[in-house]
Amino acid sequence: MSTTEPDATATQSWRWPESQWRRHVEAVRAGRPLKPERWPDGARVAVALSFDSDHETIPLRDGHTSPGLLAQGEYGARVGAPRVLDLLARFGAPATFFMPAVSALLHPDEARSYTRDGHEIAVHGWIHERNTLLGAEDEKALVGRALDTLTDLTGQRPTGIRTPSWDFSDSTLRTILDLGFSYDSSLMADDEPYEILAAGRPTGLVEIPVDWIRDDAPYFTMDRYGAVRPHSRPRDVLEIWTDEFDAAYRSGGVFQLTLHPHVIGHRSRLIVLRELLDHIAGHPGVWFATHAELAQAVRAAIPPHEIPEHTS
Numbered sequence: 001m002s003t004t005e006p007d008a009t010a011t012q013s014w015r016w017p018e019s020q021w022r023r024h025v026e027a028v029r030a031g032r033p034l035k036p037e038r039w040p041d042g043a044r045v046a047v048a049l050s051f052d053s054d055h056e057t058i059p060l061r062d063g064h065t066s067p068g069l070l071a072q073g074e075y076g077a078r079v080g081a082p083r084v085l086d087l088l089a090r091f092g093a094p095a096t097f098f099m100p101a102v103s104a105l106l107h108p109d110e111a112r113s114y115t116r117d118g119h120e121i122a123v124h125g126w127i128h129e130r131n132t133l134l135g136a137e138d139e140k141a142l143v144g145r146a147l148d149t150l151t152d153l154t155g156q157r158p159t160g161i162r163t164p165s166w167d168f169s170d171s172t173l174r175t176i177l178d179l180g181f182s183y184d185s186s187l188m189a190d191d192e193p194y195e196i197l198a199a200g201r202p203t204g205l206v207e208i209p210v211d212w213i214r215d216d217a218p219y220f221t222m223d224r225y226g227a228v229r230p231h232s233r234p235r236d237v238l239e240i241w242t243d244e245f246d247a248a249y250r251s252g253g254v255f256q257l258t259l260h261p262h263v264i265g266h267r268s269r270l271i272v273l274r275e276l277l278d279h280i281a282g283h284p285g286v287w288f289a290t291h292a293e294l295a296q297a298v299r300a301a302i303p304p305h306e307i308p309e310h311t312s
């Protein structure tokens with residue numbers, strides 16, 4: 001049973017004994033904060049840009065194969081990703097691209113361009129599957145296959161993962177540890193990186209937290225057959241993200257952003273991303289880092305003798 005799928009008595013959770021609700025809450029928990037006293041080269045703020053290169057895998061995951069839906073994803077590979085890479089190059093900003101393996105197999109040159117241009121490629125599932133609906137063996141098999149696929153295509157073995165559903169099943173944490181990842185970027189318990197606890201025990205796994213506030217999809221997603229409609233003007237979203245960065249800058253923390261080439265890559269939206277990067281680059285002491293570089297920097301806050309060893 002997945003941690004995110006309620007059992008038959010979930011509607012009567014008020015009947016649960018304390019041991020039961022504590023077990024659910026403590027299964028995966030935020031541990032010690034990992035923000036260092038200072039960032040590399042004396043930087044004041046760390047900026048971690050990420051792009052989920054989902055492309056066609058969203059409709060494919062759900063068994064939808066109409067050319068119209070697939071074309072929306074194809075836009076991300078054909079138009080969005082090249083525009084994003086050009087913009088990042090203009091600012092000299094490395095980023096992390098979380099890419100489903102099927103997306104990488106459909107667009108191998110794109111996957112290789114990420115690492116060739118100095119960016120990081122990281123795991124984002126096999127076909128953007130909903131991992132919370134999978135059994136433990138299937139989930140581990142798909143993540144392992146995705147890890148091997150990205151390694152074979154790019155020659156760079158990913159060290160990080162973002163679950164496609166931004167959530168953990170009962171087996172996700174064990175899978176991540178068994179496969180040797182050094183960080184995850186799927187959870188939302190803090191603004192700053194932290195160590196993940198498993199049932200109260202330190203795991204040594206770094207969490208680089210995300211949040212829907214700092215994601216383009218909730219603001220701009222469109223479903224022609226459903227009620228989901230873009231509800232935000234791009235410049236309104238720019239104001240939110242600018243405020244998020246400014247607060248991170250004042251506190252000396254991390255500004256983490258999650259974008260999608262097929263969403264942010266449209267012209268009116270790319271303009272606000274450029275203006276956001278102009279704003280960020282106009283501040284002294286900004287460290288643009290991949291998620292892997294950020295994880296390495298904050299991992300120093302964990303004494304070596306306290307980092308658990310994990311075996312399959």
